[in-house]
Amino acid sequence: MSAVPSTQTALLLSAPGTPFTVSTRAVPVPGAGQVLIKVHAAALNPIDAMMQKAGHLFTEWPAVAGNDGAGEVVALGEGVHEVQVGDRVLFQCWFTVDRGTFQQYAIADAARAIKFPKTITYDEAATIPLCFFTAALGYYGTYDVAVDTMQFRGIGLDIPVGEGAGKYKDEPILIPGGASSVGQFAIQLAKLSGFNPIITTCSKSNESYCLSAGATHVIDYKTVPYTSLASHITSNITSKPFKVIYDAVSTEDSQAASWSILSDTEGLGSKAGTGGKLVITLPPAKSIASELDEKQFAKNGSKSASWAYGNGNGQPTQADANKLARALEGWLIEGKIKPNKVELLPGGLSAVDSNVGRFHSGGTSGAKLVVRPFETIAPA
């Protein structure tokens, strides 16, 4: 068991649009229902780049970013029974300074501190939280909530445990962006839910990555443009209706193609109406937004677009996330959910500032950027 120091190295953001700076801050103390985690690995996400630029979501300044963490439980708050000191857990941030993962010690809610087996490294485990929950809360979430002008919703499929496993047997699904982190989890979960065929898009170089996640058909979107995707699928793969589409990358062109392919009338899941259901990870693209009402239902017809909320620590998603957290622990032990490929950045937290900009300029390809906070090079 590690002794807990009173201070730690953390990556601070003093204001929106400023650089991340390696600094020192107090080690936080877990409250009731919380745990303190020694963060052995933290992953970078596109949202960290957005949060650095615009500062949105943070409630305190200076802020600590970092959405994904994996580490060892080193202290328990009052009433914690889900985990013990010494457990290896992966966890998501919340947007307070004590809960960002770009620091050596962070707080997490015990209910969503997810144990993982030794077959998975800390680096690998850190690739899972945000993008697993974005995929899972999109498919299986039962929340339907407006935040400012944004409407977030899960489509209410049955979680693939017990009788829910394989429930959507032989229903086709399209998952644009299979090589993205969200796409990898969306494919693996679609397989657990029984969808078949599982059709995805990526660059040719990531075809085997998507096949190993469970895709049955991989289309190179640089060879088959999104404007030809519908005819390509009908001619070469299936002419069955698509009742669910999970657009993991949600670009303008992938959303437009997905919306056109989605069944007008037939859908699956308890939420988002009766027609076909498109899950998106970004706001509705311009081309489809003009066809949607304020709740993101088609103005003419019954299909819908549902923007997935990827953080399980928010009040609207906590109940769904608690169930998914326990399911994920089982899937990780059974090897049914596997982490993303890791690109480990040398220099610990010091590497975040120079690498987060990659998300503004083409991003990453088929790998998740990971840092180890305890390898941080202190400023001279």
Ligand SMILES: NC(=O)c1ccc[n+]([C@@H]2O[C@H](COP(=O)([O-])OP(=O)(O)OC[C@H]3O[C@@H](n4cnc5c(N)ncnc54)[C@H](OP(=O)(O)O)[C@@H]3O)[C@@H](O)[C@H]2O)c1
């Ligand atoms: N709603 C939420 O809560 C939430 C949570 C997490 C992420 N997101 C959003 O979801 C999106 C995916 O996030 P992520 O972390 O999974 O991204 P990521 O791993 O950084 O995505 C990189 C991958 O995107 C693929 N890609 C890019 N453009 C594509 C296109 N037009 N068609 C198919 N694939 C394409 C690339 O595949 P190739 O290299 O094979 O070309 C690349 O491997 C981002 O926009 C992110 O902001 C939203």
